[in-house]
Amino acid sequence: MTYADQIKTVKDYVRLPFLYDHWYVAGFKDxxxxxxxxxxxxxxxxxxxxxxxxxxxxxxxxxxxxxxxxxxxxxxxxxxxxxxxxxxxxxxxxxxxxxxxxxxxxxxxxxxxxxxxxxxxxxxMGEADDPRKEEKFVKLPFLEDPSFRTVSDVVELKSNYLLMQENLNDLTHFSYLHRDSFGIDDSFLDNERVIEKTPEGIHCKHIAYFDGPAAAQLPPDVHPMLEGQKLEKWDGGTAVSPGIFKGYAPVFYTDKDGKRAALESFVMHYLTPETRSTSHYWWSISNNYAIENDEYYAAVKQFANVGFEEDLWACENMQNLLDNDRIEFEEMVIAGDQAGMLFRKVMLDWVQTEHGAGPAD
Ligand code: FES
Ligand SMILES: [Fe+2]
Structure with a gap:
C-alpha cells in the first residue's frame, strides 16, 4: 500500500514517517x-x-x-x-x-x-555528507539583518508536529479559536483569500484593508508616515520544510515618492518533532519597523504567546482524541481546508522522496 493510499484522515497523516533529510531548529544558541x-x-x-x-x-x-x-x-x-x-x-x-x-x-x-x-x-538530521544539505538550508536573512528586530520564544507542544503545521496552513481558524484573544470575528473570513504556488511552496494569504495605521494596530512610531493612507495587510505563509513554517504579514503603504512599499513582518514557526506525539515549538517574529520601541516588542511577544497557547490547546486536545478515541471515521472536508489539503500533498511528496512510495505490505 502506498503512503498516498493510507492518508484518509488526520490520524493516518500523523503516522507518516519522520523526515530526516531536512533542517530543523534544535534550540536557542545561548x-x-x-x-x-x-x-x-x-x-x-x-x-x-x-x-x-x-x-x-x-x-x-x-x-x-x-x-x-x-x-x-x-x-x-x-x-x-x-x-x-x-x-x-x-x-x-x-x-x-x-x-x-x-x-x-x-x-x-x-x-x-x-x-x-x-x-x-x-x-x-540527514546524513552529514548528503550533497543536498546546503541547497535545502532555508535561508532567513532577516534573523541577522540589523534593520529588523526579532522576538522569539519556545513552547513544548504535546502533540504531533503535523497538527500544528495544519493549523498554520489554515488561517480560517483565526475567527473562532482566536476570537476572544485577537478580537477577530467572522468578518476575517470575508477577506480575500489567495492560495498560490511560489518557489518556496504553497503560499496562502488573507488580504485585509485598514484606514490608517491605528486601525492596522501598528505602533505609534510609524503613524506619522502612514496617517491618512489606506493600508493593505497580508496574513499568510508557507510551509517551507516539514519543520519550518514561514509566516509573512507585511503592511503595504505608499512611500513619499508615491511608490508601493512594505513594513515587513516575518512570523516564523519552527516545529521539530520530539516523539510521535510531542514536539518542540520555537517561534520568532522579525519586523523592520519601530525597532527601538522596547515596549512594543514586549507587547508583540506577549500577544503572540497568548495566541500560540490557544493553538497548543487545540492541537493537544486533538492529539488526546487521536490517541484514545477508537471510533473509525471519515473527515469532512470543507472549503476552508484548501491550503491544508495542499500542504498534505506537499508533505506526501516529501515523504515519498525520502521513503519511497510506501512500506511493503
Ligand atoms: S565507555 Fe561508555 S558505556 Fe562504557
Ligand atoms: Fe492559530
Whole structure:
C-alpha cells in the first residue's frame, strides 16, 4: 500500500514517517555551553556541547560501548569522556582512547551538522555528507539583518508536529479559536483569500484593508508616515520544510515618492518533532519597523504567546482524541481546508522522496 493510499484522515497523516533529510531548529544558541546537554529530536537522543573555541558540536547521545548517555559524561578539554568506562571521543566523534587496551578502534559517533543563525541553532538530521544539505538550508536573512528586530520564544507542544503545521496552513481558524484573544470575528473570513504556488511552496494569504495605521494596530512610531493612507495587510505563509513554517504579514503603504512599499513582518514557526506525539515549538517574529520601541516588542511577544497557547490547546486536545478515541471515521472536508489539503500533498511528496512510495505490505 502506498503512503498516498493510507492518508484518509488526520490520524493516518500523523503516522507518516519522520523526515530526516531536512533542517530543523534544535534550540536557542545561548542554551548550549561547556556542559553536555541532551535533547531528543525526531526520536533521536542527541548530545550538544561547545568546544573550547565555542564551536557547537552535536553527536548521537549514546556511547559506542554500552549506550551510556554522553550527556551525563564530562569534557576534558575538547574530548568527551564517557562517565561509565572512560572511552574518549574527539571533536569529530572519533574514539581516541579506550581504557584497558592499547588498540584504538576506528569508530566514530554520528555527528550532526549545525548552523547558528540569529538566535537559533539549525540542525541537519540527514546524513552529514548528503550533497543536498546546503541547497535545502532555508535561508532567513532577516534573523541577522540589523534593520529588523526579532522576538522569539519556545513552547513544548504535546502533540504531533503535523497538527500544528495544519493549523498554520489554515488561517480560517483565526475567527473562532482566536476570537476572544485577537478580537477577530467572522468578518476575517470575508477577506480575500489567495492560495498560490511560489518557489518556496504553497503560499496562502488573507488580504485585509485598514484606514490608517491605528486601525492596522501598528505602533505609534510609524503613524506619522502612514496617517491618512489606506493600508493593505497580508496574513499568510508557507510551509517551507516539514519543520519550518514561514509566516509573512507585511503592511503595504505608499512611500513619499508615491511608490508601493512594505513594513515587513516575518512570523516564523519552527516545529521539530520530539516523539510521535510531542514536539518542540520555537517561534520568532522579525519586523523592520519601530525597532527601538522596547515596549512594543514586549507587547508583540506577549500577544503572540497568548495566541500560540490557544493553538497548543487545540492541537493537544486533538492529539488526546487521536490517541484514545477508537471510533473509525471519515473527515469532512470543507472549503476552508484548501491550503491544508495542499500542504498534505506537499508533505506526501516529501515523504515519498525520502521513503519511497510506501512500506511493503
Ligand atoms: S558505556 Fe561508555 S565507555 Fe562504557
Ligand atoms: Fe492559530
Amino acid at each position: 542554551e548550549f555551553d561547556r556542559t553536555p546537554k541532551a535533547r531528543t529530536l525526531l526520536e533521536r537522543s542527541l548530545v550538544f556541547y561547545r568546544s573550547e573555541a565555542g564551536e557547537l558540536l552535536v553527536f548521537q547521545n549514546r556511547c559506542l560501548h554500552r549506550s551510556f548517555p554522553l550527556s551525563e559524561s564530562k569534557l576534558e578539554g575538547d574530548e568527551l569522556v564517557c562517565r561509565y568506562h572512560g572511552i574518549r571521543y574527539d571533536t569529530e566523534g572519533a574514539v581516541t582512547r579506550v581504557p584497558c587496551q592499547a588498540h584504538v578502534p576506528n569508530r566514530k559517533l554520528r555527528k550532526y551538522p549545525v548552523k547558528e543563525v540569529g538566535p537559533f541553532v539549525f540542525i541537519w
